[in-house]
Amino acid sequence: MKVINLHQEEKELIQLAVDNNRQAQQQIYSKFSSKMLSICRMYVKDVQQAEDVMITAFMKAFTNLKNFQHNGSFEGWIRRIVVNECISFLRVNKKVSFIDDGFYKEETTVEDECELATDDIQLLIDNLPEGYKMVFNLYAIEGYKHKEIAEMLGINEGTSKSQLSHARKILQQQIKATNKFDYGTK
Structure with a gap:
C-alpha cells in the first residue's frame, strides 16, 4: 500500500x-x-x-x-x-457605514432555546445593517479580534466593539421574536 x-x-x-x-x-x-x-x-x-x-x-x-x-x-x-x-x-459600493456612538455593552449570553435552520440564521444576519453584519461576521464567524477588525476596516477598536454589541442585541431580539412566533405566544 x-x-x-x-x-x-x-x-x-x-x-x-x-x-x-x-x-x-x-x-x-x-x-x-x-x-x-x-x-x-x-x-x-x-x-x-x-x-x-x-x-x-x-x-x-x-x-x-x-x-x-x-x-x-x-x-x-x-x-x-x-x-x-x-x-x-x-x-x-458604499454599502457599509460605521457609527462611532461610543456605546459598548459587555456581552451577555442568552440561554433561550433556538431551533433555527442555517438559512434562517443567515436571513437574520442579512437583515443587520451592513456595518453591524461585517463586524459580526469578522468577529463571530472568522474569529478576528477587535483590534484586527479595526485595522482591516479603518475604524476605532471601540467602534468595532460597539458594532458587535448592536448586532448581537438585534439578533437576540429577532430570535426572541421568531421563537414567540413559532410557539404561538405573540
Whole structure:
C-alpha cells in the first residue's frame, strides 16, 4: 500500500497552478469555491453579487499564488483573500457605514432555546445593517479580534466593539421574536 502525502500533493497542485496550468487552477477552484461562496454570502446579501465577489477573489488568489508561502493552510490563505474582497466590494459600493456612538455593552449570553435552520440564521444576519453584519461576521464567524477588525476596516477598536454589541442585541431580539412566533405566544 502506497501512502500519499496530501500536503505534498497540494503543494504540487499549487505549483502547477502558479505555472498557469488551467487544470490545476480548475481543481483548486472546484475544491474551494462552494466554501468561499458561502463566506461571500455571509457578507454580501445578493447571491449574484456574492458570486462576482468570489470570482474576483479567486482571480486575485491565482494572480498572487506565487506569494503563498505554505506556512499556514492554503484554505485559510484563500479565505483571507475572499474576506478582504468582500470588504472591498462593500466599501466601493458604499454599502457599509460605521457609527462611532461610543456605546459598548459587555456581552451577555442568552440561554433561550433556538431551533433555527442555517438559512434562517443567515436571513437574520442579512437583515443587520451592513456595518453591524461585517463586524459580526469578522468577529463571530472568522474569529478576528477587535483590534484586527479595526485595522482591516479603518475604524476605532471601540467602534468595532460597539458594532458587535448592536448586532448581537438585534439578533437576540429577532430570535426572541421568531421563537414567540413559532410557539404561538405573540
